[in-house]
Amino acid sequence: MTNDGKELLPQNIQSLWQEHAVEKSFPVLEDRVSADVVVVGGGLTGLTTAYLLAKEGKEVVLLEAGNLMTGTSGHTTAKVSVQHDVIYDEFLQRFGLEKTKAYYKANDEAFRWMKGMVEQHQIDCDWEEQPSYLYTTQDLSVDKLEREARAYEQLHIPGGVYEGQLPEYLNAQKAIVVPSQAQFHPVRYARFLLSECERLGVRLFEHSPAIKVNFGTLPVVHCRNGAEAQGDHVLICTHFPFVDTHGFYFARMHVSRSYVLAVESDVDKPDGMFLEIDPPQHSLRTAKAEDGTPLLLVGGEGHKTGQGINTHKPYEHLLSYASRAFGVKSVHYRWSAQDLVTNDKLPFIGPMTEQHRNVLVATGFRKWGMTTSAAAAHILARYVEGKEEESMFSPARFGSMKQLIRDNMDVAKHLVRGKFGLLQKHVDDIKPGEGDVVLHQGERVGIYREPEGKVHAVDTTCTHVGCEVNWNASDLAWECPCHGSRFDIDGLVLNGPAEKPLRVIDVDERIE
Ligand SMILES: Cc1cc2nc3c(=O)[nH]c(=O)nc-3n(C[C@H](O)[C@H](O)[C@H](O)COP(=O)(O)OP(=O)(O)OC[C@H]3O[C@@H](n4cnc5c(N)ncnc54)[C@H](O)[C@@H]3O)c2cc1C
Known part of the structure; x- marks a missing residue:
């Protein structure tokens, strides 16, 4: 094994849950x-x-x-909880008591409904009640957790400051807890x-x-x-x-991507689900492989989608964190996914x-x-x-104008930086198994070269609003930094909002 243990990372990107994918298939709508x-x-x-x-x-x-x-x-990662990161103190400041209570109530009722479904129908989905913890390893964030605990009190959310001992390897300075939450197999x-x-x-x-x-x-x-x-x-x-x-x-939304490793470790099974409140926001829960092997799901390393980050790195960082914290025998799965965050952090639910x-x-x-x-x-x-x-979740509500401008400054920045950034590489510089944006006949072209040598080339202009896509090396995908659209190596849409594929470019025919 090398020092960094990178060879433990599985080649395939696949989530643990997909092992138990929906087996049945359904027809295409034809008429x-x-x-x-x-x-x-x-x-x-x-x-x-x-x-x-x-x-x-x-x-x-x-x-x-x-x-x-x-x-x-x-x-x-399928933690079923009303503890949605550090949010209640912020919501109290921003929306006041009634609305914040309504947010908590909607999620608490949803939790109870899911739990009721699982119990009533005896759904075989590994539903397991667990306390949910937020913790910090930094003195500077202790106050933030204490304010969140006071918000729990005001909102009558059970739990608060945790006086017990979290697993030593989390290195927690302070933690807050909501008891009787759950994790399951989605x-x-x-x-x-x-x-x-x-x-x-x-x-x-x-x-x-x-x-x-x-x-x-x-x-x-x-x-x-x-x-x-x-x-x-x-x-x-x-x-x-x-x-x-x-x-x-x-x-009115941005897209945030996070990474997960499902690892086998000799450490004792921790009781609870854990989320660190400071970046890179390590998340931890237990799970089990299809053959019953106990696993730890280690997550975190979130970032805005498509901002040119080397997407091998988040997996390597998670692995090195897990190895240092509790030791890793093997990594069974690794995957990443993205979710959407509105400007005011409340979901959009209601008439368009x-x-x-x-x-x-x-x-x-x-x-x-x-x-x-x-x-x-x-x-x-x-x-x-x-x-x-x-x-209160109606999409018609007024989004924060300041954030709207800030988000769109970011979009504008990527539009401009993407178009005029200096490109040093050419098609021949892309080695087997690599992808990158190159300069080809005066145009920006996205190249991926298969390990066997076949080249896939696309126009890197996103078909949504025209930002320039970046290469995600671990998922073999082109990602847009502006609104999170993703495309496969041949430009087909993996995630919207883009509807149309990237234009395919035949580089072989055009080589001078
Ligand atoms: C890494 C990560 C970890 C997370 N962990 C947690 C957690 O621990 N706890 C928690 O509460 N939440 C968690 N979340 C959030 C949660 O997983 C998502 O919010 C939730 O799964 C979204 O469900 P959805 O049905 O809205 O979207 P999806 O599950 O994405 O479903 C949307 C579906 O629509 C389909 N679709 C898209 N476009 C079209 C189209 N044009 N026509 C037809 N179909 C279309 C897609 O193929 C997809 O199947 C996590 C998110 C991420 C990214």
């Missing part, structure tokens, strides 16, 4: 269907919403661009929702990417292959809303715009989408049933 409700997106938000509505007797069609549960919900849980959806008559379609919505009394979702789905309501549960003509969501109240959206879960997706599903279902007037 025109209509239903009471069209749900777009088959992650936890879409599946939970479809289930709730079907249970209320609604006719539901669900469209998924790829395979069900392979988006962020299949790449999460795909096993979703498989139950899916079987219930089928039983209740939800019509499910995979490999049916939606590209457009015609707004109106009966909105119509158009798929890439020309198929259409019409409903009284359309619910956009696609993570980043694929329709952004009216809401300007891209200007004031004018189009029958097209609704749920997004911006800030890496706390286990309870938030269940809360969102209940809110969306209430809107559909005409029971929800307006919620």
Whole structure:
């Protein structure tokens, strides 16, 4: 083994949960269907919403661009908790007592609903109650945790300052706790929702990417292959809303990527789920491999997506942290995923715009989408049933103008820096297995060379608003620093908001 132990990292990027992927497949939508409700997106938000509505007797069609549960919900760390990082003190300052209470209540009710589902239906999803801890290793952040604990008191959130001893290797100066939270296996849980959806008559379609919505009394979702789905309501549960003509969501959210390792260690199984509040925000929970081997999920190293970071490094940093902290025998899985953060940190759940109240959206879960997706599903279902007037999560709320300008300064910076940055490399400089942006015949071209030598070349201008994409070496993907769109080596869209692929360039033909 080398000093840094890098060879322990598995070659493949795959999440632990995908080992237990949804086995069943569903047809492609080929023609025109209509239903009471069209749900777009088959992650936890879409599946939970479809289930709730079907249970209320609604006719539901669900469209998924790829395979069900392979988006962020299949790449999460799956802590089910109302302890959403250090947030309650900040929300009290920003939104006041009533709104902050409402945020906590929505997530607490969602937690209880999920727990009730697991218990009532005996869902085999490794649901395990655990205390949830936030901790700091730095004197400077102790005060921040104490303020958060006072916010818990004010909001009647159980727990507060933790007087016990966290595992020594976390090196905690101070910790706060919320007892009786949970961790689970999100795909096993979703498989139950899916079987219930089928039983209740939800019509499910995979490999049916939606590209457009015609707004109106009966909105119509158009798929890439020309198929259409019409409903009284359309619910956009696609993570980043694929329709952004009216809401300007891209200007009101940023995308943050985090990394996870599933490691085997000789250390005693820690009791609890842990999150460090200072960067790189190490996260820890237990899990088990399909063969029952106990694992530790070590996460963190979050950053804004596509900002030119060497994406091998976060995995190496996590491995070196875990090796130092508790020792690593082997690494079973590694994966990364991204989530959306709104300018004011509250999710967007509700009608897309004031004018189009029958097209609704749920997004911006800030890496706390286990309870938030269940809360969102209940809110969306209430809107559909005409029971929800307006919620504090409504996307129509006024986003922070300061943050809006700051985020878009960032976009502008990447637009400009991307276009005019100096490029030193040419196609021949890219070695087998490498990717980078090169200068080719006066143009910026994104090159990936397979280990066997085949070259894949794309135009690096993102098809969303024209920023320049960067190479993500560990995921073999092109990523946009502005709004987080991701493309594969041949330019096909992996994650929106971009809808169109990057232009493929035939470099071989053009070599002078
Ligand atoms: C690394 C990481 C760790 C996390 N850990 C936690 C945690 O411990 N606890 C917690 O509470 N939260 C956590 N989260 C957040 C949580 O995982 C997400 O908020 C949640 O899974 C989002 O669910 P979703 O259904 O909204 O989105 P997704 O699961 O991404 O589902 C969206 C679906 O829509 C489909 N889709 C997209 N575009 C289209 C289209 N045009 N047409 C049709 N279908 C489309 C996608 O293919 C996808 O299947 C974490 C997030 C990350 C990134």
